[in-house]
Amino acid sequence: MIIQRKGTFSVTNKVITISRQFGSGGRTIGKAVAARLGIPYYGKELVDAIAKESGFSHEFIEEIGEYASVTSSFLFNIAVSAHPMGLVDSMSVSDKLYICQTNVIRDLAEKGPCVLVGRCADFILKDRPDTLHIFIHSDMEHRAERIVRLYGETKQSPEKRLQDKDSKRKVYYKHYTNRNWGEAQNYDICLDSGALGVDKCVDIICDIAEME
């Protein structure tokens, strides 16, 4: 399929991971790419599969699955006490969830062509030869406008919300991958969706994914 790297070239698979800054339109781009290429998009379905594999709730997975630091939280404590394995197991809940995510993402990539958004899929599938890794980012101004338009206003300023998400995602990513969030060398392509526009990002990714 797309790109040959460390491994065997294969025309039978086409897996695209999209990592993105919060508010950059990465999910919208991922969905549009999947629709145009006629392959599944795993966003909510990824959370469903992780919930099934892990036994944790959707809400918990969405809160912890990309943002957890090693600190505890209200949701974190509820999840631990409610989980069948409770506190007896020495592995942290965040670590257990990460392992479940890893298994689910590897299984989905194994099943066939798809678009996977977030959840360290870029790192989890880094040695898979037939995978295209994308990073979508944008400046604060474009992202702030986008999150207010899509999710509305909150007590916190959009800039503060973005800084908070950026910071948590960075810590989470570093913790589980030992890589720096947003480093160009971890991706085949990084695109500024604010400068280029969402549609152009979709065009570029599909064009590359369709390379022979």
Next chain:
Amino acid sequence: MIIQRKGTFSVTNKVITISRQFGSGGRTIGKAVAARLGIPYYGKELVDAIAKESGFSHEFIEEIGEYASVTSSFLFNIAVSAHPMGLVDSMSVSDKLYICQTNVIRDLAEKGPCVLVGRCADFILKDRPDTLHIFIHSDMEHRAERIVRLYGETKQSPEKRLQDKDSKRKVYYKHYTNRNWGEAQNYDICLDSGALGVDKCVDIICDIAEME
């Protein structure tokens, strides 16, 4: 022209900066982009212009202009003692050279459409509205193969040469820009030339540069 950002939109100019890891083919890509778009490419000509502006030799500019740390070197000392301003001026030679580079790069961008490779042009022109910023990188394997093919073997292994260049460029970039080298968010597009191939990188950049 290309991309509207922080400033006034202009159809009269088209400036492309290409930052690149050593051995990633960034210069080759820059030359090909400039040729296809019919605009000047400033590689060696950039060194000529900096030499004229600064009074330093080509050799010194090539050695120090992207790699200097704050430590001194043989070339560095020769340049200082040979330079008309010698050691009496409190500003370091590296700083003087950086200021000359800044002036030359701004003047070239002001003159008209062009492709500028390296020398912190991405940072120097970061607030210029009609500028497209590109970062080209590749994995160690592709880069090692490329530098041996183009520049031949040396006593040092190609991996060691690359690590050395990467490290110096990173220090230089951080020193003068206070940004981290290779962070996706500093560029409109980052491309892995090893995974995508040099020709595809040229296609993508030209396609974006030609956006209306």
